[in-house]
Amino acid sequence: xxxxxxxxxxxxxxxxxxxxxxxxxxxxxxxxxxxxxxxxxxxxxxxxxxxxxxxxxxxxxxxxxxxxxxxxxxxxxxxxxxxxxxxxxxxxxxxxxxxxxxxxxxxxxxxx
Amino acid sequence: xxxxxxxxxxxxxxxxxxxxxxxxxxxxxxxxxxxxxxxxxxxxxxxxxxxxxxxxxxxxxxxxxxxxxxxxxxxxxxxxxxxxxxxxxxxxxxxxxxxxxxxxxxxxxxxxx
Numbered sequence: 001x002x003x004x005x006x007x008x009x010x011x012x013x014x015x016x017x018x019x020x021x022x023x024x025x026x027x028x029x030x031x032x033x034x035x036x037x038x039x040x041x042x043x044x045x046x047x048x049x050x051x052x053x054x055x056x057x058x059x060x061x062x063x064x065x066x067x068x069x070x071x072x073x074x075x076x077x078x079x080x081x082x083x084x085x086x087x088x089x090x091x092x093x094x095x096x097x098x099x100x101x102x103x104x105x106x107x108x109x110x111x112x
Numbered sequence: 113x114x115x116x117x118x119x120x121x122x123x124x125x126x127x128x129x130x131x132x133x134x135x136x137x138x139x140x141x142x143x144x145x146x147x148x149x150x151x152x153x154x155x156x157x158x159x160x161x162x163x164x165x166x167x168x169x170x171x172x173x174x175x176x177x178x179x180x181x182x183x184x185x186x187x188x189x190x191x192x193x194x195x196x197x198x199x200x201x202x203x204x205x206x207x208x209x210x211x212x213x214x215x216x217x218x219x220x221x222x223x224x225x
Contacts (some may be wrong), residue, residue, distance in 0.1 A: 002155070032213055041202055041216035042156070087156065091210060097211060102156040 001026060003090045005103035012078050012110045020073040020106045022088030029098060030066050031071035032089035035082075036105070042087060045073075078110045114139035117201045118217030125224055131176075131190040133220050135203030138184065143205040145186040146214065147178055151199040162186060198224045 003024040010018050022031060030049045034042040048064035048071055059076045069090075075082055085105040091098055118135045125131060137143050147159040158171045160178035168178050175194050180185045186203055200221050204214040 030210065034213075039221075041219050042214075044215065047213055049213070070131035089156075100158070100209065104153065104155045 001092075001101055001104040003088055003101065004087075005088055006107045007021045007105075007106060009107040010109070012108070014080060014110055014112055015077060016078055018075045018078060018108060020075070020086050020088075020108070022073070022103055024069045024090045024092070026069065026090070028064075028066070028069050028090050031062075031090040032091070032100065033062055033071075033073050033093075034087045034089070035084045036087065037084040039050050045086075075108070078108075080110050080112065081102065083108055083110045087103040113194045114143075114205070114215065116203060116205055116215055116217040118220060120220055121218065122221045123223070125193050125222065127195055127224055131188070131193055131197070131222070132221075133188040133201055133203075135186045135188075135217055136184055137186075137205045139182070140205070140207075142183060144207070144209070145180065146204040146206070146209075147176075147186065147188050148202040148204060148216075149199045150202060150219075156202070160188070193224045195224050198222055 006021045012018055020062050030047050032047050033045040036042040048062050062073045064071045085107050087102050087105045089100045089102045092102050115138045130223040144163050146161045149157050149159055160170055162168050162180040165180055176190050200219050202219045206214050
């Protein structure tokens, strides 16, 4: 049930681009993206809803492919502040409720 | 604006000792409140959530319990800690997580020794 994130880790130089993927085996209602800096709490980035796509938050955008149950997070012209671990959370139907389950994260390091 | 406070920031407790972590939210009424645990290599795991005073739902049966004595206060407790309770505990609030996502507190790093 847990979504699979890839890559597990990526190292960039400032100004380079990166793509982080999140794949699920379940039919999804939405995909959530958060960034967590070391020792800090996760910070909400965006939600990709079924049937739509949401952009925002600096130069970070994302897409959601409903047929493949995959989401990708795009970081363009990376900045040092982008460093951290990126988590996706996938929302799916579980019985009468909707649940959110998280991936294990993708560690991103942006170097000068 | 809404703020969420969580304390303590770090805690080292012996096995078998009790636990009490507190979380409070300011600037909103009747928030939905959540306790998450983040263990190394396991991602975020929802432990409890509450939609109102005295209303607690448990997601994972375990050694922990939660209480919500006041509208904006959420407490995570244990009578006897286990080594496996070590982790990073996060309190969060949301109007509706499916639409707006979560706002997390700063977390408590718990080490059970």
